[in-house]
Amino acid sequence: MNSYNSQLLDNAVAELGKLPGIGRKTALRLALHLLRQDEAESVALGEAIINMRKNIRYCKVCHNISESETCEICSDRSRDPSIICVVENIKDLLTVESTREHKGLYHVLGGVISPLDGVSPSDLEIQSLVDRVAAGGISEVILALSPTMEGDTTNFYISRKLAPYDVEISMLARGVSIGNDLEYTDELTLGRSIVNRVPYK
Amino acid sequence: MNSYNSQLLDNAVAELGKLPGIGRKTALRLALHLLRQDEAESVALGEAIINMRKNIRYCKVCHNISESETCEICSDRSRDPSIICVVENIKDLLTVESTREHKGLYHVLGGVISPLDGVSPSDLEIQSLVDRVAAGGISEVILALSPTMEGDTTNFYISRKLAPYDVEISMLARGVSIGNDLEYTDELTLGRSIVNRVPYK
Numbered sequence: 001m002n003s004y005n006s007q008l009l010d011n012a013v014a015e016l017g018k019l020p021g022i023g024r025k026t027a028l029r030l031a032l033h034l035l036r037q038d039e040a041e042s043v044a045l046g047e048a049i050i051n052m053r054k055n056i057r058y059c060k061v062c063h064n065i066s067e068s069e070t071c072e073i074c075s076d077r078s079r080d081p082s083i084i085c086v087v088e089n090i091k092d093l094l095t096v097e098s099t100r101e102h103k104g105l106y107h108v109l110g111g112v113i114s115p116l117d118g119v120s121p122s123d124l125e126i127q128s129l130v131d132r133v134a135a136g137g138i139s140e141v142i143l144a145l146s147p148t149m150e151g152d153t154t155n156f157y158i159s160r161k162l163a164p165y166d167v168e169i170s171m172l173a174r175g176v177s178i179g180n181d182l183e184y185t186d187e188l189t190l191g192r193s194i195v196n197r198v199p200y201k
Numbered sequence: 202m203n204s205y206n207s208q209l210l211d212n213a214v215a216e217l218g219k220l221p222g223i224g225r226k227t228a229l230r231l232a233l234h235l236l237r238q239d240e241a242e243s244v245a246l247g248e249a250i251i252n253m254r255k256n257i258r259y260c261k262v263c264h265n266i267s268e269s270e271t272c273e274i275c276s277d278r279s280r281d282p283s284i285i286c287v288v289e290n291i292k293d294l295l296t297v298e299s300t301r302e303h304k305g306l307y308h309v310l311g312g313v314i315s316p317l318d319g320v321s322p323s324d325l326e327i328q329s330l331v332d333r334v335a336a337g338g339i340s341e342v343i344l345a346l347s348p349t350m351e352g353d354t355t356n357f358y359i360s361r362k363l364a365p366y367d368v369e370i371s372m373l374a375r376g377v378s379i380g381n382d383l384e385y386t387d388e389l390t391l392g393r394s395i396v397n398r399v400p401y402k
Contacts, residue, residue, distance in 0.1 A: 012253040019235075029292070030221070032291060035253065046247040056209050056236060097206075
């Protein structure tokens with residue numbers, strides 16, 4: 001089954017099949033579903049994807065997704081701007097945010113240090129975090145990276161970079177299961193880990 | 202986690218989450234993947250979906266997907282136009298086609314008779330099948346519906362409708378597992394069932 005007798009269907013199946021976790025059979029099933037349902041529904045999906053990818057921006061302060069220069073969280077006056085929670089990516093930001101335990105701001109690194117994957121500190125938003133702290137007004141940096149080797153390495157690197165500054169550095173309480181990715185942690189455990197956070201080292 | 206701090210992301214997650222088998226968490230994962238990868242890639246997916254849904258047509262003879270009035274299969278002079286294989290939907294057509302055992306044409310019913318789901322014979326392309334047979338030149342109709350109660354009911358209904366005409370009616374050999382949907386049958390078993398097809402009743 002390489003060709004589905006229609007270049008249009010072939011294209012859609014090929015593009016859907018590039019999504020993570022979507023194999024060729026699932027891609028075909030999704031494509032046929034999109035053909036079967038109302039045209040408006042399928043077009044809405046296509047347009048939502050294009051609009052999102054073309055128009056979404058990133059906060060110049062914390063690198064969260066945003067629709068303006070600074071994101072909704074950084075612009076929220078009710079949040080404590082003196083506490084920065086450092087996360088690996090936007091998904092982890094959303095996961096931490098869903099616990100409702102963090103009242104401060106964020107800093108999205110865009111990854112963790114991983115020599116095996118060719119990710120070095122300069123590939124991440126670490127210098128911009130140091131700059132934020134250096135600018136003053138920050139009392140605490142919470143390191144909320146996944147409790148993996150790469151996360152620990154990144155925690156260590158950041159803590160060294162921030163050592164010259166008068167800022168408390170804390171990390172998630174090790175209630176989170178060691179070796180798991182942060183996104184699989186349940187909200188209760190993760191929230192508790194933020195409440196019980198401990199000083200770094 | 203109801204809002205992701207961005208209406209654009211919210212929309213994309215909501216639309217992706219409407220796809221069959223895609224829950225809210227998977228939808229968010231897919232949306233973030235689409236954000237991360239090259240803009241051209243994500244736009245290509247969105248456009249492939251829209252182009253497919255807006256521009257695909259259906260063959261006026263067999264109701265297969267098509268990009269012109271008659272589909273590639275009906276237009277293929279190397280195929281035997283005297284044998285029609287009746288299938289429930291386009292996915293089953295693709296499954297039968299992948300066995301390479303059927304050299305004739307197809308007829309896509311658009312479903313099977315199912316009073317419980319409110320599908321009656323008039324909702325299906327049965328009359329157009331009878332018209333094709335009535336027009337002459339057809340020597341055999343192969344009923345390749347799923348071996349379920351609904352499939353059997355539809356087989357019976359079609360065989361009665363075609364009884365007045367001088368056409369052989371065959372059905373898939375019952376090598377296919379009874380009670381399963383056709384799309385889950387492996388290609389070898391299905392191919393064998395076409396080769397060993399038996400006269401209806």
